[in-house]
Amino acid sequence: xEQDEYTLIVSRFYENLARPFMNFIRSKFQSLQADEIEDIYxxxxxxxxxxxxxxxxxxxxxxxxxxxxxxxxxxxxxxxRRPSIHxxxxxxxxxxxxxxxxxxxxxxxxxxxxxxxxSDPETQEVLAxxxxxIPEPCNxxxxxxxxxxxxxxxxxxxxxxxxxxxxxxxxxxxxxRLKDRVLKVIRQLGIID
Amino acid sequence: MEKKELDRxxxxxxxxGIRKEAEQDNADFENAMLHISDENFHKVVKRVPRIKVRKxxxxxxxxxxxxxxxxxxxxxxxxxxxxxxxESALVAYGDYITPAKGAFDISTATVEQIEARLPExxxxxxxxxxxxxxRDTGWNLSIAYLKLHDKSKAIDILKILSERxxxxxxxxxxxxxxxxLD
Numbered sequence: 247x248e249q250d251e252y253t254l255i256v257s258r259f260y261e262n263l264a265r266p267f268m269n270f271i272r273s274k275f276q277s278l279q280a281d282e283i284e285d286i287y288x289x290x291x292x293x294x295x296x297x298x299x300x301x302x303x304x305x306x307x308x309x310x311x312x313x314x315x316x317x318x319x320x321x322x323x324x325x326x327r328r329p330s331i332h333x334x335x336x337x338x339x340x341x342x343x344x345x346x347x348x349x350x351x352x353x354x355x356x357x358x359x360x361x362x363x364x365s366d367p368e369t370q371e372v373l374a375x376x377x378x379x380i381p382e383p384c385n386x387x388x389x390x391x392x393x394x395x396x397x398x399x400x401x402x403x404x405x406x407x408x409x410x411x412x413x414x415x416x417x418x419x420x421x422x423r424l425k426d427r428v429l430k431v432i433r434q435l436g437i438i439d
Numbered sequence: 440m441e442k443k444e445l446d447r448x449x450x451x452x453x454x455x456g457i458r459k460e461a462e463q464d465n466a467d468f469e470n471a472m473l474h475i476s477d478e479n480f481h482k483v484v485k486r487v488p489r490i491k492v493r494k495x496x497x498x499x500x501x502x503x504x505x506x507x508x509x510x511x512x513x514x515x516x517x518x519x520x521x522x523x524x525x526e527s528a529l530v531a532y533g534d535y536i537t538p539a540k541g542a543f544d545i546s547t548a549t550v551e552q553i554e555a556r557l558p559e560x561x562x563x564x565x566x567x568x569x570x571x572x573x574r575d576t577g578w579n580l581s582i583a584y585l586k587l588h589d590k591s592k593a594i595d596i597l598k599i600l601s602e603r604x605x606x607x608x609x610x611x612x613x614x615x616x617x618x619x620l621d
Contacts, residue, residue, distance in 0.1 A: 253479040255471035260483050282566075289568040291484045298472045308461075309468055320568050327565060327599060341486070349454060356451050362450055377456045392454050393461035427451050 256355045260291065263310060265388065266404035270314050273403035274288045275321045282324065311394040314404070342410070363438060372431045376424060384420030391417055529585050545582050553583050564596070572601070574609055581616075594620055 264287060271283045278286075290313055295304050303312075356364055363369055380388065383405055390396040390404065398410035398417075407413050432438055475483075545554055560583055564576040577600045584593035597613045597620070604610030 249474075249476055249479060252471040252475040253483065255467055255473050256480065257483045259468050259471075285566075286568055288484050293569065295472050295475075295480060298469060303469075307465075309465055323573065323603065324565075324568060330602070349451075349458075350584075353451055353455055356448065363445075364452065369452065373452055373456045377453075377460050388457050389461045392457045393465070421450070422451065424453055425446070428444075428449060428453065 256303075262386075263313060267314065267317055269406040269434055270404040271317050272399070273406075274318060275325055277325060278321060283321070286317055286324070289320060308394045310347050310390065314396070314400070342399075342414075343395055344391050346395065363432070366437055368435060368437055369428075369432055371439075372435070373428055376431070380420070380424065381385045383416065384424070387413065387417050388420055388424075405420050458618060470558075481614075529582070543579075546566050547587070548586070550587060555588055557587075574604065581613075590620055 267287050267290075268280070268283050271278065271286065275283075293316060294309070294313060387401060387405065390401045391398075396404070398413045401417070402408070402410045402413040405416075406415065407416070472480075488538045543552070543560075548556070560576065560580050564573075567573040567576045581593045581596040581600070584590075584596065593619060597617045598617050601613035601617060602608050604613065
């Protein structure tokens with residue numbers, strides 16, 4: 247891969263995550279100014295790069311949630327040093343969070359079953375095509391939930407939703423639409439009746 | 440296939456697909472962060488690394504040397520008055536108060552110079568985000584307060600630093616200095 251490609255990947259990631267990061271930090275630290283949150287964002291990126299370069303990261307780190315959590319810690323450090331403003335608890339809320347371990351067990355059980363559709367290459371192809379063009383905000387919401395293991399409350403904060411119920415409804419709607427699209431195509435292709 | 444069963448299969452397929460795609464993006468990102476040049480990276484984050492206010496000499500981490508200095512000063516100054524305590528702490532840590540080349544030299548600055556510089560130092564401390572900046576600006580500010588004989592403010596800063604850097608040699612030094620001022 248060339249330098250231009252690395253720059254493009256990093257740049258896209260940086261730009262795409264900026265707004266959710268600002269929303270996320272502002273929802274927890276309302277006393278912070280926009281330029282302070284921008285400073286935190288840049289600093290987090292410097293730290294992330296340093297940690298990656300020094301190999302100070304765990305295997306299979308999910309980078310978006312890592313960046314959010316680093317931002318929370320840095321914002322908390324900043325706020326806690328100000329007089330008469332109490333720092334907040336930066337522990338993440340683990341309620342209503344996707345559990346990848348349970349999912350992997352269920353997936354394995356399904357893989358062992360007789361259901362041909364599950365391992366059908368044509369279905370996989372349809373799915374890959376549909377997944378490559380999920381529109382926003384669905385793309386972010388589904389990945390935050392199913393890959394970054396963020397809670398609904400955290401997703402609501404990042405997406406600037408009024409509350410976790412909005413995040414829940416959005417996630418369900420996005421998944422249902424995606425499922426409908428996949429189902430429609432695999433029916434058209436005659437993979438199922 | 441029943442609708443319920445079909446739904447379950449499709450959900451699993453979709454979730455698995457989402458996870459695999461995100462996993463690939465994640466791996467690509469990590470690889471790009473590892474190989475992107477410094478110049479290109481700084482163009483992306485639109486910021487250059489901060490100029491450090493001051494660096495600690497590496498041998499601050501020598502616990503034996505630090506302990507020897509602290510013991511030599513803690514005991515005789517234990518019951519002294521605030522001003523005396525501040526001066527004692529400064530004597531004990533005099534060798535650690537080392538400015539970076541070209542930076543404000545807190546070790547040789549006069550009281551007037553420190554008073555003039557204090558608002559700026561306080562602002563730098565409040566704005567510090569990274570651990571390194573917090574360590575440098577916090578340490579400088581606590582020394583400034585000590586030189587101004589403002590023991591309580593120095594203690595406030597040292598408490599934050601010792602808590603924030605707990606378990607590190609620097610955190611231990613801050614804790615030791617707190618004990619000295621107590």
